[in-house]
Amino acid sequence: MTDGGAQDEGADDEAAKGTPQHKAADSEAADSAPSDEAAQDNAAHDETTQDEAADGAAPDAGTAAPDAGTAAPDARTAAPAAETAAPDADPTAQATSDGDGATAAQLSEAEAELLAQQVERERIERRKAEKRGPIDSGAKLRGKAADLLAAVRAVESGQKPVAAVFGEPERAPRRPAPEPVRRPQPAPAASPAAPAPETLGAVGRVLADGGAPDTLAPQITAALGEGADEQLRSDPWLLLRVGGVRPEQTDGFARALLGAECRPDDERRGRALTGWLLEQAALAGHTALEMSALIAALTQRGVPDAEEAVQSTVAEGDALVFQDVLDPTAPAPEPAEDGEQAEERPVRVLIGLERYALAEESLADGLARLINSVPKQDGSAEDWEQAAVAAQGSTAELVRAVAGHGLVLHSGGEASRAEPAALLGIAADLGLRAWAATHTPGGRDRFAALRAGEGQESTGQGQEGAGPDASRATTVAGLLSGVEGPGRDADGALDLDLLVVLDAPQLDVETAALLVESLPDGARLVLAGDPAVLWSAGPGRVFADLLAARVCPRVSSRLPDSGPLGELVSGIGIGELGQIEAPGKEVVIVPVRDAGEAVHRTVQLVADSVPRAIGVPPEQTVVITPGHGGAAGTRVLNAALKERLNPGPGRFGGFDPGDRIAYSPAPGRTVPGTVVKADADGLHLSCSGLPVVVAKERVEQCVRHGWALTAHQAVGDRWPAVVAVLPGDAVPSLSRAWIYTAFGRADRHLSVVHGVEQALPRAVAEVVAKPRTTRLPLLLATQVPATG
Numbered sequence: 001m002t003d004g005g006a007q008d009e010g011a012d013d014e015a016a017k018g019t020p021q022h023k024a025a026d027s028e029a030a031d032s033a034p035s036d037e038a039a040q041d042n043a044a045h046d047e048t049t050q051d052e053a054a055d056g057a058a059p060d061a062g063t064a065a066p067d068a069g070t071a072a073p074d075a076r077t078a079a080p081a082a083e084t085a086a087p088d089a090d091p092t093a094q095a096t097s098d099g100d101g102a103t104a105a106q107l108s109e110a111e112a113e114l115l116a117q118q119v120e121r122e123r124i125e126r127r128k129a130e131k132r133g134p135i136d137s138g139a140k141l142r143g144k145a146a147d148l149l150a151a152v153r154a155v156e157s158g159q160k161p162v163a164a165v166f167g168e169p170e171r172a173p174r175r176p177a178p179e180p181v182r183r184p185q186p187a188p189a190a191s192p193a194a195p196a197p198e199t200l201g202a203v204g205r206v207l208a209d210g211g212a213p214d215t216l217a218p219q220i221t222a223a224l225g226e227g228a229d230e231q232l233r234s235d236p237w238l239l240l241r242v243g244g245v246r247p248e249q250t251d252g253f254a255r256a257l258l259g260a261e262c263r264p265d266d267e268r269r270g271r272a273l274t275g276w277l278l279e280q281a282a283l284a285g286h287t288a289l290e291m292s293a294l295i296a297a298l299t300q301r302g303v304p305d306a307e308e309a310v311q312s313t314v315a316e317g318d319a320l321v322f323q324d325v326l327d328p329t330a331p332a333p334e335p336a337e338d339g340e341q342a343e344e345r346p347v348r349v350l351i352g353l354e355r356y357a358l359a360e361e362s363l364a365d366g367l368a369r370l371i372n373s374v375p376k377q378d379g380s381a382e383d384w385e386q387a388a389v390a391a392q393g394s395t396a397e398l399v400r401a402v403a404g405h406g407l408v409l410h411s412g413g414e415a416s417r418a419e420p421a422a423l424l425g426i427a428a429d430l431g432l433r434a435w436a437a438t439h440t441p442g443g444r445d446r447f448a449a450l451r452a453g454e455g456q457e458s459t460g461q462g463q464e465g466a467g468p469d470a471s472r473a474t475t476v477a478g479l480l481s482g483v484e485g486p487g488r489d490a491d492g493a494l495d496l497d498l499l500v501v502l503d504a505p506q507l508d509v510e511t512a513a514l515l516v517e518s519l520p521d522g523a524r525l526v527l528a529g530d531p532a533v534l535w536s537a538g539p540g541r542v543f544a545d546l547l548a549a550r551v552c553p554r555v556s557s558r559l560p561d562s563g564p565l566g567e568l569v570s571g572i573g574i575g576e577l578g579q580i581e582a583p584g585k586e587v588v589i590v591p592v593r594d595a596g597e598a599v600h601r602t603v604q605l606v607a608d609s610v611p612r613a614i615g616v617p618p619e620q621t622v623v624i625t626p627g628h629g630g631a632a633g634t635r636v637l638n639a640a641l642k643e644r645l646n647p648g649p650g651r652f653g654g655f656d657p658g659d660r661i662a663y664s665p666a667p668g669r670t671v672p673g674t675v676v677k678a679d680a681d682g683l684h685l686s687c688s689g690l691p692v693v694v695a696k697e698r699v700e701q702c703v704r705h706g707w708a709l710t711a712h713q714a715v716g717d718r719w720p721a722v723v724a725v726l727p728g729d730a731v732p733s734l735s736r737a738w739i740y741t742a743f744g745r746a747d748r749h750l751s752v753v754h755g756v757e758q759a760l761p762r763a764v765a766e767v768v769a770k771p772r773t774t775r776l777p778l779l780l781a782t783q784v785p786a787t788g
Contacts, residue, residue, distance in 0.1 A: 195221040202229035209233075210253040216242055233257065237272035247273060247301055264302050270309025273301050275318050278353045282539040285772040287360050287509055288322065288352030310351060320357045322350045324778050350775065356539050357775070359513045363542070364779035366516030370406035371552055371784050376522030378497055379430030387426045394558045395419045399426055401553035402498070402524055409504075409546055410528035412557025413570065414718070414744070419557055420500045420528050421450045424472055432497040435486055437476045437515075439503035439716035441671055441688035446718065447502060448473045476501065477669060480514050493520035503716045504529035508538025508668065509776070532573040534715055534741045535769065537668030545776040551784040569744045575736060577764040585613060585749065592755040595631035595727040602632075603640050605723050605751050606707070614749045616721040618645055619660070622672075623708035624742045625725040626734065632727035638705035645707065652678035653699040662706035662713055663687055663694065670713040672706050711742045722746035725753045726760065734763035 195218060203221055204214035206229050216239075221228045223241045232238050236254035239245055250272065255262045263269075277297050281289045291310070298306035313319045326346045384403035388396040394412075398419050401408045410420060420436060427434035436451075438444045448471035478484030479494070486495040499519065501507065504527035507515070519525060527543060535541050547554060561570055564586040571578050580587060590605065592598045606621050623641070628634045642648075648656030655661065659675040663685055673687035682695040683703060694702055708725075724742045726734070734756065743750055754760065 199228065203232065205229070206232050206257075207253075210236060210239075210256040212239065212249075212253050216245075219243070235268045235272075236262075237266075237268050240272045240276045247276065265304045267309070267312055270298070270303050270305070271313045271316060271318060273298055273303055274309050274313040274351075275353070277301075278319060278351065281773075282353060282356055285535060285539055285541065287356045287539045287772075287774045287776075288350040289773060291321075291349040291351055294351050314351070317354075319351050320354055322352065322357070322775065323347045324350060324775065350773070352775075356509060359510045360540065360775050361779060363509055363513040363516055364776055364783065366513065366519075367407060367546075367551075367780060368783040370516065370519065370523075370525055373406050373521065375404070375406050375524050376497055378427075378432045383430055387430070391422060391426065394555060395422050398423055398526075398555045401555055402427075402526060405553050406522075406524055407552040408524070408526045409543070409552060409554045410526055410557065411531050411547070411554070412528075412559060413530055413561040413566070413573075415559040415561045415566070416528075416530075416557030417447060417450060417502060418559060419555075420502060420526065421447065421453075423526070424451060424498075424500060427498050428472070433486060433495065434498040434500070435472045435474060435479070435496050436500040436502060437474050437479045437485070439476060439506045440669075441475055441690075442717035443503060444473045444475050445688065447471065476507075476511065476515065477666065480511075480518065488518075489520065491520070492518075494518045494523075496520075496523065498524045498526070500526040500528060502528050504543040505531060505533055505541075506536050506668075506716060507540075507542045508536040509540035509542060509774075510538060511536075512540070512542045530744075532737065532740050533744070534712055534737050535772070537712055539772075540774055540776065541772050542776065545774055546780075549777045549780050549784075550786045551780050552787065565743075565746055565748075565750060568750075569740060572736065572740045572743060572764050575765050577761045588749075588751045590751055590753050592727075592753055594755065595729065598632045598725055598727045598753050598755055599636055599640050601753050602637060602708075602723055602725055603644050605753070606641060607644050610721050610723070610749060610751065614721060616749060620719060621721040621723060622714060622719045622745065623723045623725060624711055624714050624745060625708055625727075626730040626738065627710065628704075630727070630729055632725055632729075634704070634708040634710060637708035637725065641707035642705060652683055653696070653703070655683060655699070655703070655705075660706040661685060662704045662709055663692060664702055664704075665692075670709070672709075672717065711738050711745075714745050715741055718745050718747050720747050721749040721751070723751045723753060726756045727753075728755045731756050731759040731763075734759060735767040735769060736764050737769045739764055 199221055200217045203217040207214050207216055207220070219242045220232060220239070224231050224238060236257045237250050239253050240247065240250045251262075251269075254266075254269070274294065277294060278289060294310060295306040298309055303309050310319075314321050324347060326348060381403070384399065388399040388403070391399050394416075395418075398408070398410055402423060410416070412419070424434045424436055436447055438447055451471035451473060474484035482488065489495045496519075499515075501515065506529075507527075516525070527546065529543055531544060531547060535544065546552070560566060564580050564582040564584075567580050568587055571580075582588070590601050592601055602623055606618050606623060610616050610621055611618060623634075623637055625632060625634055625637060630636070642659060646656060646658045646660075648659075650656055655675050655678065657675050657677055661673050661675055663671045663673050665671065671687045673685045673692065676684040676686050676691070678684065682693050683699050685692040685694065685703070722742070722745045739760070743752075
């Protein structure tokens with residue numbers, strides 16, 4: 001890589017002069033800060049209202065869920081350092097429930113998406129009634145796991161939990177794939193009504209009595225529903241259901257309301273902490289936690305009888321317990337002779353929140369349906385083979401795999417997107433209704449441009465223009481909400497024959513379940529993406545789990561990413577950070593001594609050096625940094641960049657017309673845009689050429705300045721120029737996946753503001769993504785045989 005120094009970039013020698021001094025990050029929560037950015041991306045929606053990241057969660061247990069810590073945002077009184085230690089928090093990863101009060105007949109994309117998710121929740125509630133018995137996914141249990149299941153049965157019968165031994169269930173025969181659940185396309189509906197003033201007032205009085213701010217009243221009311229004030233007064237630990245509230249704050253609230261009756265061993269406290277730890281684990285990407293990890297975390301939080309707290313939570317239906325055989329493919333043990341007990345297969349006991357557990361099971365069922373079913377016969381086998389021969393290379397492999405299978409995985413870098421683009425053209429020529437879905441609008445537009453080029457070589461229909469409809473490209477959110485894409489048929493399924501999902505590593509279990517269940521019978525699904533990028537912001541690691549499960553064809557692209565940037569990023573993907581030749585200054589290293597100098601150099605690069613030396617204007621350059629907080633996080637960098645590039649008073653929530661923003665309409669999604677104006681209706685934005693109006697009460701939760709982003713906010717998009725900022729306090733946040741993702745957002749030029757010294761090559765070589773606890777591989781193994 002090229003050492004840019006001061007002279008290469010025309011840098012001012014007075015690097016630190018004129019730079020405002022920023023407080024150093026506090027060390028609270030640093031020990032438990034995760035390097036897996038998915039937790040922070042999903043947690044930061046609360047951060048915009050409570051403003052800081054929490055410093056403890058399920059990973060406090062030590063080994064089983066190390067990256068669940070600091071996932072939940074804290075109240076405004078928390079130490080700002082938690083944000084630096086907890087990288088890449090998406091500012092709006094928790095959807096609000098109060099809406100913007102609009103009564104328009106036409107749904108916005110965000111509203112339609114939330115409505116689709118609400119329909120999915122109702123479906124999960126219906127499934128809940130079917131899952132009252134023990135889950136036959138493992139063998140008989142003893143000890144703690146058996147007590148847990150016994151607790152559920154005993155509570156239902158009115159008895160106390162007793163020790164019991166469950167017989168091993170018979171191995172279930174392979175069953176045909178279930179029919180998909182058909183949901184109607186979301187219809188326009190009025191926004192949910194705001195809580196009545198008297199309801200908010202009653203909740204506010206309870207909060208005031210406990211010493212909590214009454215500004216939490218709307219969130220409490222949304223979380224608890226009818227009678228929220230009475231529920232909260234009878235169980236003060238329900239306050240923990242509000243995003244951003246910490247256990248120690250809830251304990252103080254309970255002491256104020258209950259007085260001497262408040263005890264550490266209170267059953268209500270144990271249940272609340274159990275649910276909270278499982279939520280933190282979900283924010284960190286886990287769909288469930290191992291029993292031992294959960295008990296250790298509860299013990300660390302001062303719960304005297306952690307096992308009893310878990311039992312109570314399961315008995316109340318707030319969590320589910322699973323016993324999973326470690327090797328489901330192993331043969332059942334031989335029956336014992338002479339009356340001796342048969343040998344048991346090893347199992348692991350997991351505890352999970354119902355919404356994620358059922359979403360993961362629904363996803364496994366839907367994937368098994370695709371794998372086990374015969375795709376719709378569109379075009380003859382000879383036609384598919386002729387198309388494959390004409391395509392050649394890994395594109396031909398992809399075409400042949402899609403011809404005969406309902407589910408196909410395709411992996412590769414940025415250049416590999418040409419292969420799904422070619423596949424869509426071939427499918428259209430064969431008469432299939434084929435669509436592609438991306439994670440972001442920017443990714444959709446890039447793929448649409450790629451399809452327009454491919455369309456010149458295709459004889460298929462639908463290439464008249466370069467828009468999303470002409471290119472058959474949409475976003476995943478727009479596809480599910482019905483705002484974009486082909487719409488749905490009379491049965492509620494997506495009206496298509498082939499769906500290619502790009503950026504597949506960004507699919508969490510809930511979104512993936514919605515997608516798979518929306519596919520009609522006989523449809524083909526291709527999940528395509530780069531397995532080296534950061535995983536999804538939500539729970540699960542769907543793409544990685546499927547690659548490891550080997551239950552369907554996997555096609556690895558042989559198209560390399562070209563140029564110095566492609567060479568650099570490809571090397572990072574295999575753990576190597578080598579020297580590259582960059583004759584056109586495609587890659588420049590700018591060393592800095594401290595965070596203040598990093599901010600100064602970053603502004604200089606964006607405003608002066610990159611436009612002059614590379615020819616990329618500031619509006620086409622993005623800054624990527626590990627976290628929102630700290631002395632060189634997105635807050636500080638955006639403030640400095642705004643002062644230089646678009647100074648103004650920030651009269652509407654800190655924003656002015658012309659400001660670059662990052663808008664997050666739903667958890668785990670960030671859309672870059674600009675501010676157009678502000679009026680009584682709210683903040684008017686332009687996002688990927690589309691107008692968006694954010695109500696005033698939602699601006700703080702949904703909108704941040706967007707000159708500087710985190711890597712999770714930037715994933716799925718690319719810019720002509722990227723400035724990656726690596727201040728010294730970012731070392732705990734660096735990983736191979738983070739560096740690969742951040743550096744890989746650049747199309748033409750990458751400047752690295754480098755203040756971490758040898759931590760950069762060490763992170764590339766040694767720091768891999770932290771594991772996530774998921775059940776999808778096991779659930780698939782019981783329904784679909786591995787293909788090798």
